[in-house]
Amino acid sequence: MKSNGSLRDEIIALKRERILEVAADLFYAQGYENATLDAVAERLGVTKPFIYSYFKSKSELLAEICQRAIRGSLEEMNAVLATDTGPVERLRRLGEVFTLTVLRSQKHIAIFAREEKNLSPRDFKRISSLRREFDGKLNKLLQEGCDAGAFQVVDRELAALAIGGMVSWTYVWFRGGGRLGPEELAQRMSELILALVQAERTPAGGRTAAG
Amino acid sequence: MKSNGSLRDEIIALKRERILEVAADLFYAQGYENATLDAVAERLGVTKPFIYSYFKSKSELLAEICQRAIRGSLEEMNAVLATDTGPVERLRRLGEVFTLTVLRSQKHIAIFAREEKNLSPRDFKRISSLRREFDGKLNKLLQEGCDAGAFQVVDRELAALAIGGMVSWTYVWFRGGGRLGPEELAQRMSELILALVQAERTPAGGRTAAG
Numbered sequence: 001m002k003s004n005g006s007l008r009d010e011i012i013a014l015k016r017e018r019i020l021e022v023a024a025d026l027f028y029a030q031g032y033e034n035a036t037l038d039a040v041a042e043r044l045g046v047t048k049p050f051i052y053s054y055f056k057s058k059s060e061l062l063a064e065i066c067q068r069a070i071r072g073s074l075e076e077m078n079a080v081l082a083t084d085t086g087p088v089e090r091l092r093r094l095g096e097v098f099t100l101t102v103l104r105s106q107k108h109i110a111i112f113a114r115e116e117k118n119l120s121p122r123d124f125k126r127i128s129s130l131r132r133e134f135d136g137k138l139n140k141l142l143q144e145g146c147d148a149g150a151f152q153v154v155d156r157e158l159a160a161l162a163i164g165g166m167v168s169w170t171y172v173w174f175r176g177g178g179r180l181g182p183e184e185l186a187q188r189m190s191e192l193i194l195a196l197v198q199a200e201r202t203p204a205g206g207r208t209a210a211g
Numbered sequence: 212m213k214s215n216g217s218l219r220d221e222i223i224a225l226k227r228e229r230i231l232e233v234a235a236d237l238f239y240a241q242g243y244e245n246a247t248l249d250a251v252a253e254r255l256g257v258t259k260p261f262i263y264s265y266f267k268s269k270s271e272l273l274a275e276i277c278q279r280a281i282r283g284s285l286e287e288m289n290a291v292l293a294t295d296t297g298p299v300e301r302l303r304r305l306g307e308v309f310t311l312t313v314l315r316s317q318k319h320i321a322i323f324a325r326e327e328k329n330l331s332p333r334d335f336k337r338i339s340s341l342r343r344e345f346d347g348k349l350n351k352l353l354q355e356g357c358d359a360g361a362f363q364v365v366d367r368e369l370a371a372l373a374i375g376g377m378v379s380w381t382y383v384w385f386r387g388g389g390r391l392g393p394e395e396l397a398q399r400m401s402e403l404i405l406a407l408v409q410a411e412r413t414p415a416g417g418r419t420a421a422g
Contacts, residue, residue: 031328033244113324113325114324114325114326114327114328115325116325117242117325152406154399154402155399157390158391158396158399158400158403159403161380161381161384162377162380162400162403163377164380165376165377165378165379165380165381165383166373166374166376166377166380167376168376168380168383169372169373169375169376169377169379169380170372170376172376172379173372179368180369185369188365188366188369189369189373191365192369192370192373192407195363195406195407195408195409196403196406196407197406198406
């Protein structure tokens with residue numbers, strides 16, 4: 001019966017995901033206050049009670065959408081930190097997956113920036129604490145790199161926030177179909193992050209030095 | 212009569228400034244759609260027609276507020292570019308004044324991020340073009356530094372956007388009364404910017420190397 005349970009879980013996850021996707025489209029296009037759950041239900045061809053069986057309220061939907069980018073970034077961060085490579089390689093990899101997560105979550109970040117004030121204090125606090133967790137883990141990775149002599153950073157806390165900012169801000173300016181695709185942008189962003197922490201470049205990792 | 216004219220101009224500027232200040236407070240606290248010009252007038256102890264003699268509409272007030280940070284940053288940029296120092300010193304100075312402008316404009320940037328969709332297409336276009344002007348001039352400064360052998364940047368266009376992002380993002384996390392004051396934060400941000408472009412450090416400019 002385990003595989004049945006797992007299929008049921010997958011279907012539940014799929015339904016939640018589709019509701020979130022349509023809600024994000026509507027919140028993005030119309031603004032949170034103007035968008036209604038009726039409209040979400042209509043677009044999905046379901047009833048409003050169907051939505052309520054997955055999300056308690058419109059506000060819970062907003063909270064899920066707003067925390068998506070930071071939760072995704074944290075998951076990627078944890079996966080990178082679990083690898084057994086040196087600080088330069090881990091920071092390079094983190095820069096890439098963090099950038100890709102932000103690019104995938106452009107709409108969610110825009111909704112967070114716009115609708116922050118519509119979050120419940122509890123949800124806002126939870127998202128802030130996820131952001132602090134991300135900054136703290138990045139800070140710790142910078143510390144490790146400095147201790148190993150691989151990075152040179154005077155103010156690690158500020159450097160972590162600066163890295164968070166240069167990557168997060170891509171949500172403002174990135175448009176698909178431009179000069180750089182997501183993968184290429186992620187790689188070049190990582191190079192800039194390594195420059196910012198004054199990482200020692202080995203020949204293998206020295207793409208910047210090699211042009 | 213010139214000094215009278217100038218005083219009159221100063222009074223007009225003062226009145227405009229106070230209207231913008233109160234409007235920004237209200238738009239920030241209540242959201243643009245909920246805030247009314249009646250409330251702005253009431254807080255200032257003036258009539259709504261008084262406000263209309265300075266601004267055509269609520270939408271014009273929003274446009275003024277939204278373009279404040281980028282216009283201020285551009286003015287600072289032009290002043291820095293007009294100085295006769297080398298690229299390292301000019302980028303250091305630019306990083307400082309740009310950061311200070313963003314910190315002074317935190318509320319305006321938050322309003323821009325939230326209310327962008329309420330701007331008229333014409334105003335949005337004008338603000339986007341100011342942003343492109345800023346990015347273009349920063350790109351040009353990076354080019355100059357690379358040509359002079361003072362910076363090492365592979366992708367100048369992306370580096371300019373990354374610098375814009377790390378500084379602009381301070382509007383999200385900076386709170387007064389924290390570990391760093393605005394001046395200190397601006398200096399350290401500049402050091403990170405110089406690291407990002409791999410600036411050559413002379414002993415005089417080598418604060419990072421000196422710790």
